[in-house]
Amino acid sequence: MSDDRLRRWRLILGGGDADGTGEELSGVDRKRDGTLEALYGKEKRGGGLGGSSPRVARWLGDIRGYFPASVVQVMQRDAMDRLGLRQLLLEPELLESVQPDVHLVGTLLSLNQAIPERSRETARAVVRQVVDELERKLAQPTRQAVTGALHRAGRTSRPRAGDIDWNRTILANLKHYQPAHRTVVPERLLGYGRRLLQVSREVVLCLDQSGSMAASVVYAGVFGAVLASIRSLRTQVIAFDTEIADLTDAVSDPVELLFGVQLGGGTDINAALAYCQSRVANPRDTIFVLISDLYEGGDNDEMLRRAQAMVASEMQVVCLLALSDDGAPAYDHDNAAALAALGVPTFACTPGKFPDLLAAAIQRDDLAGWAGANDIPLAAPADET
Numbered sequence: 295m296s297d298d299r300l301r302r303w304r305l306i307l308g309g310g311d312a313d314g315t316g317e318e319l320s321g322v323d324r325k326r327d328g329t330l331e332a333l334y335g336k337e338k339r340g341g342g343l344g345g346s347s348p349r350v351a352r353w354l355g356d357i358r359g360y361f362p363a364s365v366v367q368v369m370q371r372d373a374m375d376r377l378g379l380r381q382l383l384l385e386p387e388l389l390e391s392v393q394p395d396v397h398l399v400g401t402l403l404s405l406n407q408a409i410p411e412r413s414r415e416t417a418r419a420v421v422r423q424v425v426d427e428l429e430r431k432l433a434q435p436t437r438q439a440v441t442g443a444l445h446r447a448g449r450t451s452r453p454r455a456g457d458i459d460w461n462r463t464i465l466a467n468l469k470h471y472q473p474a475h476r477t478v479v480p481e482r483l484l485g486y487g488r489r490l491l492q493v494s495r496e497v498v499l500c501l502d503q504s505g506s507m508a509a510s511v512v513y514a515g516v517f518g519a520v521l522a523s524i525r526s527l528r529t530q531v532i533a534f535d536t537e538i539a540d541l542t543d544a545v546s547d548p549v550e551l552l553f554g555v556q557l558g559g560g561t562d563i564n565a566a567l568a569y570c571q572s573r574v575a576n577p578r579d580t581i582f583v584l585i586s587d588l589y590e591g592g593d594n595d596e597m598l599r600r601a602q603a604m605v606a607s608e609m610q611v612v613c614l615l616a617l618s619d620d621g622a623p624a625y626d627h628d629n630a631a632a633l634a635a636l637g638v639p640t641f642a643c644t645p646g647k648f649p650d651l652l653a654a655a656i657q658r659d660d661l662a663g664w665a666g667a668n669d670i671p672l673a674a675p676a677d678e679t
Contacts, residue, residue, distance in 0.1 A: 308335060326360040329353060333373055354391040367395045374401060384409055386416040394424045396618070400508025404557040418549060425548045428516045428645075436520045436649040443653035444494060444526045495579055495656055496528045497521055500570050502586035503533045505558045509618035510585050512552065513645045517617075519548040521652075530573060534566035535559035536591065540573075562592035567600040577607035581655045584613045588629040588640075598629075602636050610655045615673070616642040630673035640673035641665050 304317035305327055319327050332353055357366050370392060373379045380401060383389055392398060402409070402417050409417050467480040499521075501507070501514050511533070518531040522545040533539040533555050544550040563586060574580050582604060590597055604611050613633050616623035623642050630640045639661040643651055647668060654664040665672050 305330065322360065325356065329356045329360060329369075333369060333376060352391075354388070354393075358393055363393060366393050367397065370395075371397050380405060384413050386413045389413060389416045389420055392420070394420045396424060396428075396509050396512050399424045399512050399552070400557065403511070403552055403555055404505055404508060406553060406556065418553070421552060422549050424512070425516055425552070428513070429520065429548070432516060432645060432649070433520045433523075435646075436517065436652070437524060439649035439653040440521065440524055440527065440656065443656035444524075494526045495581060496530070496574065496576065497652070498530045498532065498570055498574065498580060498582045500566055500582065500584045500586075501531065501533045501555070502561060502563070502566075502584075503535050503539075503555050503557050503559075504561050504587070504589070506587055506624065507585065507616070508557050509620055510614070510616050511555055511557065513617045513648075514585055515548045515552045515555070517645075517648060518545050518551060522546055530570075532566060532570055532573075534562065534569075536562045536565075538566060538569045540569075560591040561586070561589055563588070563590045564592040564594070564597035564600060567597060567604070571600065571604065574609065577604070577609040581610045581652065582612070584611070585617050586613065587615060587623060588613070588626040588633070590626065590629060594629070598632050598636065601633055601638055605637050610658065610661070611638050612651070612655065612661055613638050613640040614643050615640065617645060617648060618642075619644050619646075627673070628676075631676040634673045635675035639665060641670050643670065 300315050300317045301319070301323060304315045304319060305323065307315065308331065309319075309327065354370070357369050361369065370379070383392070383398075383401065383405065399421050402421060463480050463483055464478055466482055467478050470479050470481055471477070472479055499514050499518050501511050503511055515531070518529055518541075521527055521529040529542070529545055531541045531545050531551060533541055535556065536559060539554060539556070541551045541554045544554055563584070567584075570582065574582070601611065613630070615625045615630065633640045647670070650668075651661070651664065654661055662672055
């Protein structure tokens with residue numbers, strides 16, 4: 295085995311009599327090993343840094359210097375539980391040492407009511423940094439996919455002069471080319487309807503704000519702000535636990551929206567569906583996205599009846615068990631199967647796929663078929679599992 299591989303195994307195994315490598319570390323590797331020992335060493339578990347804000351701040355700075363960003367984020371998440379970092383994050387000097395990511399934002403949102411005044415501005419700056427980065431990454435593909443779908447959905451064969459799509463019209467009428475006049479005489483005009491100048495679709499994002507949905511809530515807040523900037527859409531964002539929080543008025547600023555969320559608590563999906571039903575004027579032009587792990591604490595049977603009524607009204611209804619990059623989520627399999635049996639496509643979706651999902655919904659495509667074509671596992675009705 296090469297020296298480099300031995301060195302790596304020594305860092306993984308942590309040293310001591312049982313690691314079997316016999317490798318001695320020096321220089322930066324010794325310091326790197328110290329940061330790992332503080333977090334993962336058996337004798338240090340739960341108190342490797344003594345619960346001291348200055349020591350944790352130094353440790354956070356060290357890991358950013360010794361490991362790539364993806365590893366730093368994993369170590370920070372592990373430190374939340376193993377080092378009691380959640381409470382220490384209430385200190386502004388510690389917040390300034392942390393590498394911001396979606397999971398850190400979720401943690402700060404869950405601590406929202408406990409954050410002292412001296413830390414609030416720092417916490418908001420951390421959230422703003424993550425949100426701005428997500429917007430830079432997600433805004434353009436979302437607007438491109440959604441506006442393209444809106445235009446395709448708004449096509450008409452009787453366009454006004456200013457709405458004619460000449461490229462598509464010429465292609466559709468090439469068989470009517472007149473050699474003598476060296477031109478195409480179109481028999482059928484193709485273009486876009488004037489209704490695209492007005493609201494043509496409504497999107498309702500209904501967010502389960504239980505603690506397990508933290509990353510999904512962060513992504514949904516960013517998507518809500520991007521969708522609200524598209525003039526042909528009317529976007530509503532509703533968050534719920536056992537209470538309803540209508541965040542639509544804050545949708546233009548995702549940071550304000552996210553600080554309106556209170557992560558944790560119980561779950562009443564039925565109440566959330568009832569509220570959203572009351573806010574929808576044109577079901578057939580509405581895309582309703584329930585983002586929830588489906589662990590219902592309210593009236594489960596009534597929740598399913600409401601979902602059935604929404605589908606019957608020709609509303610486009612989809613349930614996302616997660617909107618994140620965290621892998622397979624935990625969820626209530628019975629409720630997922632029940633929704634699938636009602637015709638509600640139910641699956642987890644990554645942020646990268648979400649714009650295409652919305653585009654498919656706007657065009658009233660088969661969303662279950664879309665998920666299958668994208669290799670996304672679907673929750674199946676009980677009789678198919």
